[in-house]
Amino acid sequence: MLVLLIVVALAAVACSVDQPAGMAAADAVDPTADGDLLRTVRERGRLVCGVSGTRVIFSETRPDGSVVGVDADYCRVVAAAVFGDAEAVEFVSLTTGERFTALHTGVIDVLIRSTTWTQSRDTELGLDFGPVIYYDGQQLMARAGDGFTPTSGVADIAGAVVCALAGTTTEQNVSDAADAAGIDITVTTFEDFDQITENFIQGACDVVTADGSALAGRKAKQQPDDQEWVIFPATPISKEPLAPVYPQNQSRFGDVVNWAVYATIIADEKGITQANVDAMAADPPDAETARLLGASDDEQQSNMGLAPDAFRQAISQVGNYGEILGRHLEPAGLTRAGSINASWRDGGLIYAPPAR
């Protein structure tokens, strides 16, 4: 009987050795294997999308495990373009430390995780960036009770204790900004933004600094009744263009991601919404709309390896740029109008190349 136990134990070892191989059969993802990532994704039948899962506005995990936010919606947009089904996404939650490794090792197809597009990441890391989805920027937040207003500047925080996340560029940025303004500040770092918020509420931090979107989210949810928080300066102290990331030299897949994003922006410019996209496709107001929605013969989606109505599906199932941003920004107390994330026609930076 002992033999039996030992043999079973051996079988257990053997099983587990076999397990990765077995699972690999279902999860085999390697951008270089067959060369074309778009084909790999298509054969697998779902898009594996890297998100944060712990960032309000961009991707937060709900109590049933579903992921919502701007980043999550763009994963759905890409899935809808590739498969015609916005739900054909598998979300992988990644920490800042592992996000690029996950992309390199092929664990994920595309990284839409509020990642700032920088020169070193684009070149040194061997990754490619898609179009910017959200123009963020580092700002400061302080208590109105301490005499700060939305028009305050960096020079006004002289002598303050500024709290920032450890190991991020925010710490460096705020020090640089203080040096440039010729003031002295004390920078204290924390491992966790919840700790920072708590210290800020209790007064141990005079000023907190992070990306504007994160600060707005905190202000909307955590500002106590007896405090008034203000976010400034109006022009952020750093540029944080957040864009999707995909492996280098994957032009076909890259084009799909890029044009899925552009399609939502063009739809926003033309007023094509989730509600009216079917009507628009049936009766296109202009040639570009017809091409974009696959309603005319000179559409370009077939050349990209997509279905002609790929973008129509994306807009109908997820929405256009304004709808996606609006539904996640508003609860956090942010507005798109008047910000740099407005359309270029309204003085913002959101602009897409023409679809022709």
Place this chain on the structure above:
Amino acid sequence: MTATMGDPAAGAGPVEPWDGEREPAQKPEEPSLSAGEWLGRNLFSSPVNSLLTVVFSLLVLLAVRGLLNFTFSEERTWRAVKTNMRFLFTHAYPQDQYARIWVCVGAIAVLSGLSVGLLARVGRGISMKKLSMNLMATGGVIALGIVLREPSAIVDDEGVALHRDVSAVAGGGSFAGWLDANAFTVLAVLVLANVALALWFHLQGTYLRGGPEPRTAHGALVLVSVGVLIVQQYATGEVVRESFADAMSDRAWWWLAAAVLVGGGAALWLGLGDARRRNTFVPAMYVFFVGSGLMVLSAWVYPWGHYGFLEGEFINEPGRTVAMTTKLPWTVMLVLLVATYELGRVLRAAGAGPKLRVPLNLLWVLTPFVLYWAVLRDPDLDWDHVLSTDLPMAVFFAAFGGVVVWFLAHPRIGEAGRVMAAVLVAVAALNWVAAYFGWYPMLQKARISFLLLAVVALLAHNFAGDRSQRLKLVAAWVATMAVFHWLVTLVNSPSTVDTPTDALIGGFGITLIVAVFTLLLAFPMGVLLALARTSKLPIFRVLSTAYIEVFRGVPLITVLFFFTLIFNLFLPDNMTLVDIAGATIGFALFSAAYLAENVRGGLQAVRRGQYEASDAVGFTTVQRTLFIVLPQALRVSIPPLVGQVIATFKETSLLAIVGIFDFLRIADKVISAQSEFLGVKREGLLFVSFIYWIFAYNMSKHSQRLEKRLGVGER
């Protein structure tokens, strides 16, 4: 603290025989001490002891008060934990498939019930004395908790806590307000007063001999200290709190529970005489059943509240009992547990215990695999492939291997057996070489089956015996092949359970799965490594030593990062190691090194005479190791092994760092990032620690019982 719990008679009892079935040797009858005498002898035996008792009791009270005030404060958002309960335990596992989770829990309940009922030596159980003392202590702690807890804040119509006029407090309006402002000073004065009083009595030489007055005085001072702690509750902070009377009357349910517990305990205590209290026993399982029965009952009766998240909507109904999807399954689980326990007792009484022992243990080993692959994943079997390939292959290996084992286990096979085994080993090795060079295609499981067969063939002559012995071996081989091929077929089929994320299950589920599979892998590995390290063959010794020292020298987190992130870069192009499998392998390799050292300690404790004796009766090395050395070595190493098991269980929280949604990460990072519960973190962490504690504590209790049963430390 010098205070030792329990009366001297219990501590000095005779050593129990390791088989709890036998009647315990007669205890010398010694009447128990009265409560006053017990206190005097254990807690207040000298001024120093009294001081330690007082100071540490105050510290404990302060800690308890802090914990209670933290847990029940109005500032806590426990709704975050309650709403995310499902999320914490199973992550994104779909709700409509939840019956599968309950099937798993139910299977474990059935196995536990059977095992405990059938195999556990029940022993004497819990004495009435201990039971009544525990009941009264629990009731007392609940009552103390009600009194020590900060009273609720008074809120306005919108639910916002009212704030008092700060200047009034600073001006010292009430005694409580003054106390709150000077809490630290008052406490310091009280502690100093205790010290001074004890010293004074000591110098007077009246502490123990001078009658009850000194101790009464000291006791009064202790009560005053506790009173100060309680009064201070009613002025803490700037929030207006309910009055003492309201705070006491609002907790009627808890008072009732405390009264029932204290009353029940006291009734038991007084109803039985001293001798009967100590010599009447109830089985521990029944106490457990009654306790969990009451908890399940409370789910049906008490309005714990109904919280959840369904199809994008929050459920928030504080005044209701818990959801039917929670209380019904737990009721079923309890009924299953009780029923299977009773079934186990009946079977045991019928004498089936020894026969069912091995099958039951085997079931425990197989259950994790079966539950994970057959129930949790629900594999979508390709029946054509199963019938055309999987089934014939399993039948072939079962038959072929059965014949091989039958021949090789023949007592007079001699050299021919070794040659045959060597040929099989060569074939198995050739298969792997062929796979590497791509000479001829063969399914992975065929290669593993060949390897298993080769190993068994090598070992077979150690188990040579008569006809029935060989039949048993063949049966074991056929069963192994059946299970192995079945499991591998399940593993290679896709799952029909559809989750929105990459992980099929997360939260506490992943913690358990990783811990269980880690131990299943690490245990045999650890034993083999320990044997190799103590082997006479230099190659085994060197390899095993190198392995152990490398893995013990590298931080666990490095091993984890390697296997979850970096290992994929070394794999062939079409292979990816999913992070959970990678993490499990990393954990297993790491724990195996530590387990090996624990087992090696046990191996060294086996005396030389045991080796010589087994040589004298003509055992082969394998037989000696399996039947003589390992059983003794493993028994000795139970305490460190269990320590390692608990450590591994808790180390799974490192999964959070490599980005897997384990129990800790959900509480720490994910819930606090949900827009409704932004920044709500401490509640989740406290809850998670509590669950970890329950499991780790149970494991350690179980190991204590095991040690007692096997008599570790007594031989």
